[in-house]
Amino acid sequence: MSEKPLPPEVQNMIIHYQSILENKAKMEAELRIIEAELSDIENILETLKNLGDDAELYKALGHVLVKKSKADVVKELEERKELLTVKRDKYRKQLDFLTKEAGNLEGRIKEALSKHGYTTS
Template sequence: MSQQSLPPEVQQTLAQYQTMRDNYARLDVEIKLIEAELADIENVLETLRNLKDEQEIYKMVGYILVKKKKEEVVSELEERKELLNIKREKYRKQLAVLEKQIKELESKLRELLAKYGITIG
């Protein structure tokens, strides 16, 4: 049965379900990107911890390298790390809410399909 021949109520619920699944997948990818950046930051911080305080440090800014003090770079990285952790937590909470909503919609969709006598597969 094509989606066009489904009752409007089922079509609407299915569209809502697909949108939520897409949002869930997008958030999941965002979390993975944040976690990858956090791992990179942690590696850089570990490298910096092993350097002397007076060691020359160069930071990439756009297409150029800029000389910076070690403590400035560490401070910037720690700040970025904190921001990313907050963002990751926010996204994780959104994922949990979406997951609950998706399960509720799946249940509603099953009920609607049963109501209209529609079988899948």
């Protein structure tokens, strides 16, 4: 006894569902990287607070270290932090959307499968 093939519309929904899950996984990985960098920046800024304004700081530019003022380093870190915060918030919203979309699509797939005589668990 052979199984009947899935209807094309169900196959397309499953492909779309898998695509959503892949995009969601990629975005979650990128979000973890962003959050780790934000954490590093917070720690560095906290450390810099304890240094005097005349502290000698160096920034790596490729294989070269360049002397920077504390104010310049703090400014660069604050700008990077702001950019990453905006990016993090955007990713969180997109993840919420993808999670809802995946849930809705999963329900539609189950409904379509049962309509065509397939059992779902």
